Amino acid sequence: MLAYDRVAVIGGGAWGTALAAVARRAGRDVSLLARREDIVAELRDEARNSAYLPDIALPEGIGATTDPEEALADAQVVLIVTPSRSIRAMSELAAAHAPADAPFFICAKGIEAGTGLLMTGIAADAAPGRVLGAVSGPTFAVETAAEHPTAVTIACTSAADGATAMPDIAAARLAATLTTDSFRPYVSDDLIGVEIGGAVKNVIAIACGILAGAGFGENVRAALITRGLAEIKELAVVLGGRRETVTGLSGIGDLMLTCSSTKSRNFSYGAQRGQGIAEDQVFGGKPVVVEGRENATTVTDLARRHNLHMPICEMVRSIVADGQPIGEAFAAYWAAPIEAEPRALDISIAHPAETEAQIRFEELLP
């Protein structure tokens, strides 16, 4: 049978709940593991998750629980949908309770601090021998949960489970499992390319948000999206991913979405910082998952290790991690030597107006 009948989801937040809803609407038997009793009770009794997806009616029958054994023991496939910094612990938890032949699909977007591992790299460490994949793409949870049309990329390496034919590999099976009238998966075997797109676009979205919040226009946003895509492509290729994956849903698709909407937490975080709101006052001081904040450092650490310069990601890092004033950081980025596009041509012309640029941008930006 191509599709998985029994799907377990780890994470009762916005994206975990939305994916559980997709699987349930596709007719699957779904169990969702959450940490909070109130979320479990509301999902079970009212088919709602008002903490994370207010006003959205979810399908009946999502089997929510706080008990890992209950959630995972019968799973044929496990979706891990918690923030990137918790993926190691969640993979260990899943490995301890799920059947050995159930593949894990990681739906978080990021790179691990210290190790520089992609999300499936962490899972490979934590759950050796497991078939692993990723779900990524332009997907605001609130839209997916409300059955607005959504397309995703589902990736795994084709050799991962020893399958020889594409329909037998785990990514294709998960695509068959999750397809509904409103949810349309595409399948990829370029796990690295897909995961790099998801991790880096959040950092670029922060940059776009900062400059939008500071009052700059659409020109610079288009420039950052385009040059950000070049940074994604270079990192993906240096790590063994494929150039063409970057033009797909998990690359340019997610980058466009996240860099141009206040529905994005990364963009909104940047916009608030651009308006001059202090780091500890962003989102009114509430804890909100902003993956690009931490991943500005993990992405640039990884790039530096490969002698790759990612100027937009470095700019974001210097603001959010090193506390550099926005005007100064942007001026330094903007006054870099003039180079070729793409970088194949060896051109480097000193910017003539570094000082003027700094003075002007410092006046305009906080």
Ligand SMILES: NC(=O)C1=CN([C@@H]2O[C@H](COP(=O)(O)OP(=O)(O)OC[C@H]3O[C@@H](n4cnc5c(N)ncnc54)[C@H](OP(=O)(O)O)[C@@H]3O)[C@@H](O)[C@H]2O)C=CC1
């Ligand atoms: N929201 C979206 O539109 C999309 C999100 N993603 C990605 O999905 C991942 C999760 O994001 P999202 O669902 O939006 O985040 P949310 O903040 O909505 O939910 C996070 C969930 O993870 C749980 N959680 C948080 N920290 C830990 C931890 N240390 N250990 C175990 N569980 C934890 C939370 O539990 P509790 O409620 O108890 O705190 C909550 O259930 C991120 O990597 C994000 O980039 C990907 C695509 C779309």
Ligand SMILES: O=C(CO)COP(=O)(O)O
């Ligand atoms: O990954 C996402 C959309 O694809 C969600 O973006 P944010 O985490 O910025 O809200």
